[in-house]
Amino acid sequence: MVCFTSKISVLLLLLLSAMVLQEGNCSTHSCNKKDQSALLIFKHDVVDPSNYLSSWSNEQDCCAWKGVQCDNVTGRVTTLDLSNQYLEGLSLRNSNYQSLVKPSNAYANFSSLKYLDLSFNEDLQLDNLKWLSHLSSLQLLNLSAINLGSETNWLQTMAMHPSLLELRLSMCHLNNISHSVMFVNFTSLVTLDLSQNYFHSNLPYWLFNISTCNLRKLKSLRLDDNELKGPIPDWLRKHEHLQHLNLSENLFNGSFPSSLGNLSSLTQLGVNSDSLSGNLPNSIGQLFNLRSLYIGGSLSGVLSEKHFFKLFNLESLVLLSAFSFDLDPNWIPPFQLHEIDLRNTILGPTFPEWLYTQKTLETLDVSSTGITSINSDRVWSFLASVRAIRLSKNKISADLSNVTLNSEYITMNHNNFTGGLPLISTNVYYLDLSHNFLSGPISPLLCSKLGREMNTLYYLDVSHNLLTGVIPDCGENCRDLAFLKIHNNKLGGEIPPSVDLHKNNLSGNSLDISNFKSLEYFNLGENNFSGVVPTRIPKSIQGMILRGNHFSGNIPAELCSFPSLRLLDLAQNKLSGSIPSCIFKYSFLDGARTIKYHPRFSVEFFLRGREVEFQGDWLFGILDLSTNNLSGEIPPELFDLTQLCALNLSRNHLVGKISSNIGGMKNLEILDLSNNHLSGEIPAAISKVSFLSLFNLSYNDFTGEIPSRGQLLTFTSWSYVGNPKLCGPPLLTHNCSEEVVNHDEAQQDGSNDSLNDSLYIGMGVGYVTGLGGVLYSLLLNRPWRHKYFGFLDNILDWLYVFVALKLNKLRELRASSR
Numbered sequence: 001m002v003c004f005t006s007k008i009s010v011l012l013l014l015l016l017s018a019m020v021l022q023e024g025n026c027s028t029h030s031c032n033k034k035d036q037s038a039l040l041i042f043k044h045d046v047v048d049p050s051n052y053l054s055s056w057s058n059e060q061d062c063c064a065w066k067g068v069q070c071d072n073v074t075g076r077v078t079t080l081d082l083s084n085q086y087l088e089g090l091s092l093r094n095s096n097y098q099s100l101v102k103p104s105n106a107y108a109n110f111s112s113l114k115y116l117d118l119s120f121n122e123d124l125q126l127d128n129l130k131w132l133s134h135l136s137s138l139q140l141l142n143l144s145a146i147n148l149g150s151e152t153n154w155l156q157t158m159a160m161h162p163s164l165l166e167l168r169l170s171m172c173h174l175n176n177i178s179h180s181v182m183f184v185n186f187t188s189l190v191t192l193d194l195s196q197n198y199f200h201s202n203l204p205y206w207l208f209n210i211s212t213c214n215l216r217k218l219k220s221l222r223l224d225d226n227e228l229k230g231p232i233p234d235w236l237r238k239h240e241h242l243q244h245l246n247l248s249e250n251l252f253n254g255s256f257p258s259s260l261g262n263l264s265s266l267t268q269l270g271v272n273s274d275s276l277s278g279n280l281p282n283s284i285g286q287l288f289n290l291r292s293l294y295i296g297g298s299l300s301g302v303l304s305e306k307h308f309f310k311l312f313n314l315e316s317l318v319l320l321s322a323f324s325f326d327l328d329p330n331w332i333p334p335f336q337l338h339e340i341d342l343r344n345t346i347l348g349p350t351f352p353e354w355l356y357t358q359k360t361l362e363t364l365d366v367s368s369t370g371i372t373s374i375n376s377d378r379v380w381s382f383l384a385s386v387r388a389i390r391l392s393k394n395k396i397s398a399d400l401s402n403v404t405l406n407s408e409y410i411t412m413n414h415n416n417f418t419g420g421l422p423l424i425s426t427n428v429y430y431l432d433l434s435h436n437f438l439s440g441p442i443s444p445l446l447c448s449k450l451g452r453e454m455n456t457l458y459y460l461d462v463s464h465n466l467l468t469g470v471i472p473d474c475g476e477n478c479r480d481l482a483f484l485k486i487h488n489n490k491l492g493g494e495i496p497p498s499v500d501l502h503k504n505n506l507s508g509n510s511l512d513i514s515n516f517k518s519l520e521y522f523n524l525g526e527n528n529f530s531g532v533v534p535t536r537i538p539k540s541i542q543g544m545i546l547r548g549n550h551f552s553g554n555i556p557a558e559l560c561s562f563p564s565l566r567l568l569d570l571a572q573n574k575l576s577g578s579i580p581s582c583i584f585k586y587s588f589l590d591g592a593r594t595i596k597y598h599p600r601f602s603v604e605f606f607l608r609g610r611e612v613e614f615q616g617d618w619l620f621g622i623l624d625l626s627t628n629n630l631s632g633e634i635p636p637e638l639f640d641l642t643q644l645c646a647l648n649l650s651r652n653h654l655v656g657k658i659s660s661n662i663g664g665m666k667n668l669e670i671l672d673l674s675n676n677h678l679s680g681e682i683p684a685a686i687s688k689v690s691f692l693s694l695f696n697l698s699y700n701d702f703t704g705e706i707p708s709r710g711q712l713l714t715f716t717s718w719s720y721v722g723n724p725k726l727c728g729p730p731l732l733t734h735n736c737s738e739e740v741v742n743h744d745e746a747q748q749d750g751s752n753d754s755l756n757d758s759l760y761i762g763m764g765v766g767y768v769t770g771l772g773g774v775l776y777s778l779l780l781n782r783p784w785r786h787k788y789f790g791f792l793d794n795i796l797d798w799l800y801v802f803v804a805l806k807l808n809k810l811r812e813l814r815a816s817s818r
Ligand SMILES: *[C@@H]1O[C@H](CO)[C@@H](O)[C@H](O)[C@H]1NC(C)=O
Pocket: 022, 023, 109, 110, 111, 134
């Protein structure tokens, strides 16, 4: 696995304890002086690398500062919006962290504050919420993505604010909603967002008891992405003002209550649970205000026109369960949708007629719906006006030779498309045609001059087809192309122009890809290149994969000058000499930079020969130099690279020791130093590397006792075999007081093991960044942890089991869904 995006942190409590505010006399429009000085104290104490608070200075009126709003009569600060500002944590200068986290007796009197948004300051630590009770005017409170997991009284504290209109506690690690508090005073609350927490119980009625005046005005209730269980309560229908109800991603069981059809104010409804059964009730068709319907999980059954009867206002229809449809072929739906997502429903075998009636469609996802035939004359012209289309994983047979595609985002992978590659308009930005039977050359698509306009194509995947011919060099014509995946085709030729061409039959011994000015990533792995490792590479490069070729010579020191490089895979070549120490001064391995840059990668891992792809919000620091002829010592600088996630130096001739600085490599998840001649003791500091999931020191000359603490306890003898001078558990065959004589047996067993279990990482990195809002939700429509979890289910590999052990949430999820 690769590291998660780094966290941002800010501490605001400081602000609250620093602000000793009395009611000012100030009746001017300018900022209350005391508020101003308190804000300045706050500014002084946070690290603000992006200089977000630069407008906060002595000179100006503090009401004009970024994130600050004042009452324009009293000049008191009423709003402080520092959400998601990437303030980088509290400076610890002159202060004791603990004392700042724990509010002192001098609670701030911030009685005018109406709006407090600290959301997405993920490392903000709030020791308790008592200080909140002094914010007596609070109407909006947003603490989303702040860890309140240790806060057992959160509900009681929040309930002290009858003035509260909007309460957002999404992703707060809250875990108990069934507290002993039997009364809460949420009389005014209009919006309650408790999504993405850890609630694992039935939905407590007392909290929603309308006869206590509670939540009478509730319009928006988000409970999605918890682990709420039991039935979806029938009493929800009493909240007749509800406009937005989201119960998705929970563990509710039983049937879908038809009483939800009585919530006639609903404009957005989301229900998705893998334990619900039965069909969607007809009553849903009565929700005439509904604009967005999101249904998924284990529901099934036949949907008819009744289910959509009065949905005149529907704009977004997302049905992700195994529904089939019994619709009149001439049915004219009452709605005009912007978004249709019917993936995994049963629509086929033909493309449904009613879809053609939708004239305002922006996104359409009909992947995995059993469609096999389309009417080419109608479909392509219809789809041309849709901005994002997903047709993947059907078995659509059609010839694409004369088709012109026009959508911005297109996935048509895993179908039976034949003929030549289609043409594309200048709108097309992301195109996936992989895993089809397309043949012929690639140049018409890639190099065709579209009038005088430039091609805006950014991501092209035509891998796993039957394409032939040479790879055209039309780099100038697709300057924006950052990802090109052409592997697994029948392409040949000498000049490799760019990017992802692994597993073809390309050769040559002077690689020059400096023409591709904005290239961020390329993969020329598993070809027949020889010569020295290329250095004529655009400065923009972030990922470079040359594994499995015949490159020889030293690792060029020039590689040190690529400022954005964060993935370097030179494994399985014939490189020799020592590892240049400058290589480890890459900025990609330097935390400060990576934090600001959040690309979305998809990664292909090669795991025991299987190719696994997943997407997520990861940052990279991957260095794979394995299986070469490298010699000398591992440069000690390498162990200072705290951002490195994966380090594979196995199968070389490296000597020397592991520096104890390795304990600082907090992000390290994969460490493979096996099959070298490393010696000395294994530094105990390794046990501080708490995310390690693959760890292999086998077949070296390490000596002494294996440290047995922390993360290291989860590894078996497989990690250590072939080091005859090592002792102690988990090498059960001997303990440290005995001299070990014969180790042949272990060596023979282990050598096969370590071969099979070698993990090859970083074979391919796809880029899916830059997609705007709607597209983004298509790609990442579930929270990462669900995706991750699904990923685990598919792999069922020991490696990932280890990972799961470290992600408590996953473990809980797993347990509870059994
Ligand atoms: C906060 O200030 C108000 C107005 O000055 C005052 O009435 C109140 O007692 C103060 N509260 C605390 C806890 O100091």
